[in-house]
Amino acid sequence: MRIVTWNINSLRLRMPLLQRLAAELSPDVICLQETKVPDELFPAGAAELLGYGHHAFRGMKSYNGVAVFSRVPMTVLADAPDWCGRGDCRHMAVRLQAPGGAVELHNFYVPAGGDIPDPLTNPKFAHKLAFVEEATRYFAGRADLRRSVLVGDLNIAPLEHDVWSHKQLLDVVSHTPPEVERMERWLGSGFVDAMRHFVPADQKLYSWWSYRNRDWQLSNRGRRLDHVWVTPDLVPGLRAMTVHKDARDWPVPSDHAPVMLELDA
Template sequence: MRIVTWNINSLRLRLPLLERMVTELSPDVICLQETKVPDELFPEAAPGALGYPFHFRRGMKGYNGVAILSRVPMRRDETAPDWCLKDDRRHIAAVLETPTGPVTLHDFYVPAGGDIPDPAANPKYAHKLAFVDEAADYFAANPPARSILVGDLNIAPLEHDVWSHKQLRDVVSHTEPEIERMTRWLGNGFTDAMRHFVPPAEKLYTWWSYRNRDWRASNRGRRLDHVWVTPDLVPALRGLHIHQEARDWTGPSDHVPVAIDLAL
């Protein structure tokens, strides 16, 4: 089974790119973030036309929004809380019916956090820290099993998850308070599936800023998109693919699709 996670940065704007991604990667399940479409305006016919008869979505006008599209039968899981009591459509979960048994899939879009790494001066950064704290606490209190967590978590935790650890250590997405919280969240029941395939000493990016005119030449990337699995699914991991080609598509997202393959 192949699962793709992708911050598409507007579903309706990039529907043709979604179709291209499906053609090139042929995922069984697609987890999208930053869909930027309220539920009543979601393009209902699109998933089925692309070969995904099952889909769930949680969206809002203008920003945020998550969706899961699946070829695999699934049911909605609504046991998680309203994170930070904001109802800002940053998480959706489903239970996939796989040949080896049910698997819970979480799709997250963590707040970006603004530009100032000071929670007293920047409410967006304070919200981000509170969100990650709450997520870590939730999974500590509700230990996951046979679960996969994917999404744009907006934190690059390791030294080689960013193009320059030294220059970015005080830049939001790579600050110590964020890293400490993400490390605690990951430790509450998950394994970093991407680093299962790519050693921590190797560079690994999924996002390149629109500000870089030649993103390949500068390669100033960050790993903001993640795939975590519970330890009982580690033996099922089969492969990882970062679809960097998507960053060169016409009108691209600044994130690229990440595909994980599992024997489920």
């Protein structure tokens, strides 16, 4: 099973890029974040034209939004929490049919957190910390957490080599100690970092490059904001992981590159 996660940064604007992604990587499941389209305007027909007969979405105008396209049958898990009680379309959970049994898949778009890493003066940063804390409590309380995959734009680059400069970004939102500590606890609630299963922690690994860097490849000032986690029982089935960097050079690209996990499930 090939699972892709991608912050597409506006689905309707980048629909041609989604078509290219499907053609080049041929994933079985595509998880999108920042679709930025309300449900009544969601291009569901396009998913079917791309060969994804199963799809689910949760969106709002101009902001946030998540979607899952699947070639395998899936069921939306309606009892997923409304994080921080905001109803802001940042999470979707589905159950996929797989050869080894059902796989629970969580697609997240964690709040970015604004620019000031102080929860007392920046409500956006406070929301981000509260969101991660709530997600951690939820998964830590799941005695039945198995055969599960968690993907998405988690907006935190936790490790030293998940950012282009650990020292310079310690006080920049996405790599600050309060965020990193909370992400470590979330990961420890029952998951394994599948991307770092393939790329050792002492090697650079990025999935996002700012639009401000005109020559993003030359400067390579990236961050790993996109993640793929699996429960320990799925680790033996991990086969490959790819950050599809070529997508960052496509016409009118997202600032995120798609990440694909290949998994025997």
